[in-house]
Amino acid sequence: MDIHIAIAAETLGHFLGLTITNSFLTSIIVVTIILAYAFMTGKSLKLKKPGKNQTIVEIITTGLYSLSLSILGKKHSKAYFPIIFSFFIFILMSNWFGLLPFVNGIKYTPQTKIEETIEGKEIHKAEAMHLFRAPTSDLNTTLAVAIVSVFLIQFAAIKELGIGNYSGKFFNFKVVKKGVMGYFEAGINSFVGILELLSEFTKIISFAFRLFGNIFAGEVLIIVISALTYSLGTLPFLGLEIFVGLIQAFVFTMLTLVFLSVSISSHNNSH
Amino acid sequence: MNVEASNALAIGLIMGFGTLGPALGIGLIGSKALEAVGRNPEATDKIQTLMILAIAFAEAIGIFALVVALILKFVA
Numbered sequence: 001m002d003i004h005i006a007i008a009a010e011t012l013g014h015f016l017g018l019t020i021t022n023s024f025l026t027s028i029i030v031v032t033i034i035l036a037y038a039f040m041t042g043k044s045l046k047l048k049k050p051g052k053n054q055t056i057v058e059i060i061t062t063g064l065y066s067l068s069l070s071i072l073g074k075k076h077s078k079a080y081f082p083i084i085f086s087f088f089i090f091i092l093m094s095n096w097f098g099l100l101p102f103v104n105g106i107k108y109t110p111q112t113k114i115e116e117t118i119e120g121k122e123i124h125k126a127e128a129m130h131l132f133r134a135p136t137s138d139l140n141t142t143l144a145v146a147i148v149s150v151f152l153i154q155f156a157a158i159k160e161l162g163i164g165n166y167s168g169k170f171f172n173f174k175v176v177k178k179g180v181m182g183y184f185e186a187g188i189n190s191f192v193g194i195l196e197l198l199s200e201f202t203k204i205i206s207f208a209f210r211l212f213g214n215i216f217a218g219e220v221l222i223i224v225i226s227a228l229t230y231s232l233g234t235l236p237f238l239g240l241e242i243f244v245g246l247i248q249a250f251v252f253t254m255l256t257l258v259f260l261s262v263s264i265s266s267h268n269n270s271h
Numbered sequence: 272m273n274v275e276a277s278n279a280l281a282i283g284l285i286m287g288f289g290t291l292g293p294a295l296g297i298g299l300i301g302s303k304a305l306e307a308v309g310r311n312p313e314a315t316d317k318i319q320t321l322m323i324l325a326i327a328f329a330e331a332i333g334i335f336a337l338v339v340a341l342i343l344k345f346v347a
Contacts, residue, residue, distance in 0.1 A: 006345075067320070210327065210331050213334035213335075213337050217337055250323065251323060
């Protein structure tokens with residue numbers, strides 16, 4: 001029973017000084033597939049008689065768009081829905097790509113440098129590694145997506161509220177005018193503000209680890225189960241992982257939408 | 272107890288205790304959501320999305336425990 005589990009993505013090689021890991025390679029493939037499908041469907045859009053592809057795309061898009069409408073409202077949905085939908089599609093496709101049969105099957109042995117020379121013989125030490133790996137089961141990918149998502153939220157808040165109102169969410173000194181108690185209140189406000197500023201950064205960590213943990217745990221589960229049982233034994237777990245992949249993509253989208261709607265709604269109107 | 276044994280024990284304990292809280296939390300969220308749907312079936316869609324959101328927050332704690340366990344198992 002050999003179980004090969006790597007918590008970090010494995011390096012396949014270098015290209016122009018850029019390290020190519022297996023999850024990076026897979027994410028490029030995923031993006032290419034999404035782009036190709038989008039162009040293919042976008043070229044053959046019809047108003048009267050929509051084809052199969054168009055119907056599928058329309059069902060997914062309108063489903064999420066109605067969710068976005070109910071959370072963000074019409075004006076903001078038009079501006080922010082495309083990037084949020086891109087998150088959804090990329091994460092969903094990345095999650096599901098890891099469940100394809102060949103992803104765990106294809107092994108690749110890179111050419112390595114000469115490790116040691118014994119009696120004139122060069123000994124190459126090379127370890128077989130997976131050629132593909134689900135992009136979201138690599139912490140780097142999820143961290144990148146999380147950073148983009150959280151910074152999108154901050155930039156949207158600055159754009160919608162203005163820099164003054166945005167920083168006023170964290171540091172509010174207007175109450176100082178009220179006298180001695182005003183100073184006390186401002187002190188408490190700035191402490192709460194620091195905590196809120198910190199919570200913006202913890203959002204990145206929680207976004208990244210939630211996605212990474214779920215998908216990576218799923219992969220480990222499938223590898224362990226397939227080592228323990230025969231091939232059909234993994235079938236129920238594959239079904240579970242398809243569901244988990246969908247839910248995680250949905251949760252990421254949903255949380256981005258909710259945080260966005262909270263951050264761009266102006267805070268000061270309620271006072 | 273040597274280092275390896277205590278490491279293995281720590282991993283087991285982390286997963287055991289770390290998933291206990293989120294499990295209870297998700298159970299509570301699910302039961303309350305079902306109650307709400309039972310009282311007001313028209314609001315099912317809204318409750319469902321909110322329920323999934325709340326479960327995601329509760330689940331994140333369990334995932335943190337998992338990440339710590341994975342780091343102990345594969346990195347340290």
